[in-house]
Amino acid sequence: MKVVIMAGGKGLRFWPRSVEERPKQFLALTSRDSMLQMTYNRFRKNIDAADIYVVARSSYITLIREQLPYLDPSRLIIEPDQRDTGPCIALTARFFLQQGIDDVLVTAPSDQYIPDDKALMKALLEAERLAGKEKSIVTLGIVPTRPETGYGYIRAASESIAGQAQRVLKFVEKPNEQRARELLLEPDTYWNSGIFIWKPSTIDYYMKLYQRDLWNKLWLSEEPLETVYATLPKLSVDYAILEKATTVFTIPVHFVWDDIGSWTAMERVFPKDEQGNIIFGDVYPLHINNSIVYAEEQKVIAIGVEDLIIVSTKDGLLVCRKSEEQHIKMAMDMISAAKSSD
Structure with missing residues (x-):
């Protein structure tokens, strides 16, 4: 299993501490380490350094090298520009497939607060087994503790398959206050953690199915990647793939988790x-x-x-x-x- 830490966001909701030149993933918000350093170290406790990658826009490379001087340059996936998580995930899959690598990937945000790394790893190992199957996408679903309007939600089937995993029925957009209160009371409903587990070939399959134009531009264009990437649509991976895919599962988790997205x-x-x-x-x-x-x-x-x-x-x-x-x-x-x- 390989881990890809996504570190290209702007963190606008944390302004004026988080600014485009130094967004929140490079700030020490919850400890002495930056959010990026905390995320890297969390995975490094259980996964070999050779299997941990960081993907980020080119303007953040200097910051990444300052904060993760031990990261091998070959483990850095460079986005020419910021085009949201859809193109970012597509570029990541292309990076591995071009090298003939099709190991299970954990794609994880760089700015989440998860103090229990052992519980996280236990869930990821369970997800890895399911994600290894053809066309399977696995998410970690956070058991909600409050009516939260800042997160997307996952609705899952009540029966479990393959251990804790449940089939995803629907992704729900960030709700208003009333809808959030209703979702809190509905069974088999979870916060969408934004942590996805899948193989590069799975991403390839769904990109060809649902975002063929985007995928073909990345693979077939003879123009430089910098030129091509700037023409890609700004799409979240949720909209690009997850909301459309049929073989998606979630593993409910109860550990402390927070998307440090706002003050x-x-x-x-x-x-x-x-x-x-x-x-x-x-x-x-x-x-x-x-x-x-x-x-x-x-x-x-x-x-x-x-x-x-x-x-x-x-x-x-x-x-x-x-x-x-x-x-x-x-x-x-x-x-x-x-x-x-x-």
């Missing part, structure tokens, strides 16, 4: 003070409640506020109601559009 995720990792706050840096709070305040390189005074996210870094200032944090990415898209029009 409120910090509340699930760090303890709150008596007023329900989480404070980082040189912060002077007075009469504040249920807030997250982060200060970097300057003092921050917060007085009489509640349910806010306040983040101050050299790259900007964020003041946001916690209930509105899903709009941070929208605001960043507005900034990008404004820059493009200048």
